[in-house]
Amino acid sequence: NVAHGLAWSYFYGFLNLILPKLGERVKSWDYWEKHPEDRTQTGEDGQKTICQPRILPKLIIVSPQSCHCPDSFTDVDENIVHVGHIPFKASRAGNIDRDYKNSVYKVTDPKTLEVYYAILEFATPILSLYEMEQGAIAGLSTTQKDAQRTMFETKLEEILEHPNNRQCRGQAILLSYRDKPSDDTGHEEVTRLST
Amino acid sequence: NVAHGLAWSYFYGFLNLILPKLGERVKSWDYWEKHPEDRTQTGEDGQKTICQPRILPKLIIVSPQSCHCPDSFTDVDENIVHVGHIPFKASRAGNIDRDYKNSVYKVTDPKTLEVYYAILEFATPILSLYEMEQGAIAGLSTTQKDAQRTMFETKLEEILEHPNNRQCRGQAILLSYRDKPSDDTGHEEVTRLST
Numbered sequence: 001n002v003a004h005g006l007a008w009s010y011f012y013g014f015l016n017l018i019l020p021k022l023g024e025r026v027k028s029w030d031y032w033e034k035h036p037e038d039r040t041q042t043g044e045d046g047q048k049t050i051c052q053p054r055i056l057p058k059l060i061i062v063s064p065q066s067c068h069c070p071d072s073f074t075d076v077d078e079n080i081v082h083v084g085h086i087p088f089k090a091s092r093a094g095n096i097d098r099d100y101k102n103s104v105y106k107v108t109d110p111k112t113l114e115v116y117y118a119i120l121e122f123a124t125p126i127l128s129l130y131e132m133e134q135g136a137i138a139g140l141s142t143t144q145k146d147a148q149r150t151m152f153e154t155k156l157e158e159i160l161e162h163p164n165n166r167q168c169r170g171q172a173i174l175l176s177y178r179d180k181p182s183d184d185t186g187h188e189e190v191t192r193l194s195t
Numbered sequence: 196n197v198a199h200g201l202a203w204s205y206f207y208g209f210l211n212l213i214l215p216k217l218g219e220r221v222k223s224w225d226y227w228e229k230h231p232e233d234r235t236q237t238g239e240d241g242q243k244t245i246c247q248p249r250i251l252p253k254l255i256i257v258s259p260q261s262c263h264c265p266d267s268f269t270d271v272d273e274n275i276v277h278v279g280h281i282p283f284k285a286s287r288a289g290n291i292d293r294d295y296k297n298s299v300y301k302v303t304d305p306k307t308l309e310v311y312y313a314i315l316e317f318a319t320p321i322l323s324l325y326e327m328e329q330g331a332i333a334g335l336s337t338t339q340k341d342a343q344r345t346m347f348e349t350k351l352e353e354i355l356e357h358p359n360n361r362q363c364r365g366q367a368i369l370l371s372y373r374d375k376p377s378d379d380t381g382h383e384e385v386t387r388l389s390t
């Protein structure tokens with residue numbers, strides 16, 4: 001089954017590598033020192049204090065219903081802006097020091113102007129499903145693509161919950177994103193999760 | 196089918212990105228200027244001349260029969276040593292400036308001491324098959340793993356030969372490597388290809 005293979009490869013080839021110590025890497029990320037302005041709060045009395053960075057130390061994996069995954073979350077919502085990467089390297093299958101860094105985005109709530117950070121990505125294997133259907137040579141119909149996406153999400157949840165994968169449990173959140181018809185709930189979901 | 200999904204995702208998510216301009220990136224790789232000693236030939240008269248770097252400007256994808264893919268080719272053959280990377284970045288599915296660089300190895304023929312360069316990797320999805328079987332929670336038996344590897348190789352050859360994929364044709368070589376029982380033909384294959 002295409003979806004099952006993609007879910008297992010996403011787990012063994014990526015999530016199982018980066019999730020176990022993600023929380024520690026978020027804590028020791030050097031961005032916080034270089035950008036104190038991002039964490040400065042001004043009190044009622046005009047006093048400035050530096051607060052804890054408001055970041056959910058987990059990987060938020062967004063699975064869009066259309067399977068269409070733009071290059072950047074800013075293409076989905078201009079309130080979500082890329083600010084940096086949490087670094088991670090590992091040599092794997094002959095690729096020396098392969099880069100597995102995660103992208104960090106700054107999310108601004110347009111109503112309150114409050115700022116949050118989130119480690120975001122679309123589920124890249126879902127983009128493969130989209131391209132398999134669009135490219136028209138893989139023989140994947142639109143109905144099959146939708147079915148495979150649902151199977152992928154179910155399988156991935158199962159894998160991340162498995163007792164053998166304790167080191168990954170609770171380190172990632174799979175967010176199903178209803179982007180058809182186009183609706184702007186994306187940033188609200190992320191903001192809700194980050195608070 | 197697991198193997199088909201892995202082959203299509205390997206194509207759309209990696210090969211289709213890096214193969215089209217690989218030859219140009221190999222030519223303009225800055226390693227050649229920084230390491231002239233690697234291309235210096237000493238003539239009969241003791242005269243030194245700088246020659247063209249002996250590199251096959253193609254991606255050599257090694258598919259081991261056991262599906263076991265070590266982290267580095269040096270683990271397979273000490274005559275194959277990592278010397279650098281051909282850089283390539285692309286933003287994809289929310290991952291900004293994702294690194295898709297290729298590892299370059301220096302291959303020394305132990306008999307003639309001649310040196311060649313090769314862009315090598317194990318077929319990463321094959322490692323996923325290995326881990327799916329080893330991990331024992333994916334439900335992939337050894338027989339199924341072997342069958343899936345063969346299907347993956349066949350599908351990949353087909354995809355790379357497809358008339359719609361002209362931009363990738365001839366840019367990669369799939370090398371089936373009989374590593375069971377363990378035999379040392381690996382480096383000879385690479386040397387033979389590189390000459």
Ligand SMILES: Nc1nc(=O)c2ncn([C@@H]3O[C@@H]4COP(=O)(O)O[C@H]5[C@@H](O)[C@H](n6cnc7c(N)ncnc76)O[C@@H]5COP(=O)(O)O[C@@H]3[C@@H]4O)c2[nH]1
Nearest residue numbers: 009010013014099100124125204205208209295316319320
């Ligand atoms: N040799 C090699 N070098 C690369 O840079 C690379 N990038 C991808 N691939 C292989 O191509 C195919 C498609 O990749 P995709 O990104 O859709 O899925 C990837 C992706 O969803 C996730 N993943 C892997 N590396 C990263 C990464 N650096 N950032 C984000 N996600 C990643 O985990 C899946 C499986 O990865 P691999 O098991 O390494 O093999 C992949 C896969 O077979 C690569 N292969």
